[in-house]
Amino acid sequence: MKQLILVLLIAVPVTSLGSTPDQVIEQSAKALLSEMDGRRDALRNDPEALYALVERHFLPHFDRAYAAFMVLGRHSRNATAEQKRRFTDAMYNYLLRQYATGLLEFTSDRLNILPYKGEDDAERATVRTEVYLDDGTEVPVHYKMRRTDAGWKVYDVTIENISYVKNFRTQFGAEIQAKGLDALITRLEVEAAAPPKPKASLRPSGQADAA
Numbered sequence: 001m002k003q004l005i006l007v008l009l010i011a012v013p014v015t016s017l018g019s020t021p022d023q024v025i026e027q028s029a030k031a032l033l034s035e036m037d038g039r040r041d042a043l044r045n046d047p048e049a050l051y052a053l054v055e056r057h058f059l060p061h062f063d064r065a066y067a068a069f070m071v072l073g074r075h076s077r078n079a080t081a082e083q084k085r086r087f088t089d090a091m092y093n094y095l096l097r098q099y100a101t102g103l104l105e106f107t108s109d110r111l112n113i114l115p116y117k118g119e120d121d122a123e124r125a126t127v128r129t130e131v132y133l134d135d136g137t138e139v140p141v142h143y144k145m146r147r148t149d150a151g152w153k154v155y156d157v158t159i160e161n162i163s164y165v166k167n168f169r170t171q172f173g174a175e176i177q178a179k180g181l182d183a184l185i186t187r188l189e190v191e192a193a194a195p196p197k198p199k200a201s202l203r204p205s206g207q208a209d210a211a
Contacts (some may be wrong), residue, residue: 025128033103033108040104087185090189139160140161
């Protein structure tokens, strides 16, 4: 998957307790993009500083353990605790290091957060947004979140009805079937340590989310 919209999963480095799901997304995007203003050229030339900046904002509100569990799907049943830990870390670092450069192309005027329609006592929520591409096209981007003891956290993103979780589950599942979970983990760890890739397309490739 070669999409960079995961850069909008970042979150402010404070707790989201008491915040509604849409407030978490809005505050997150504004906080990180504001901190990047005036530093984009410097960050473009210093990937490690960029990674540190994204991770400082990103990690607190990304439910990486649950996202990894959802991506592994049925393969999690046979995975050891150590394999689950390594896969969770490998997938997170893969996303962070391969796609963080997409932040450098994003500004706050490209994101429109639609009114939130969820229930106050809900345990799950979907925050619907629109992202504007260079040619003015509006792309629907929806954030799936769940309530945790630490507040609302994002575990999936759907772009034009294509779910990250389902897309990765299909791709990684085929690789696990062919080569095994350890081989997948090793590949992700190696790619996470590689130089960042050039900016990729927003639109995902893969199976549509029918949910």
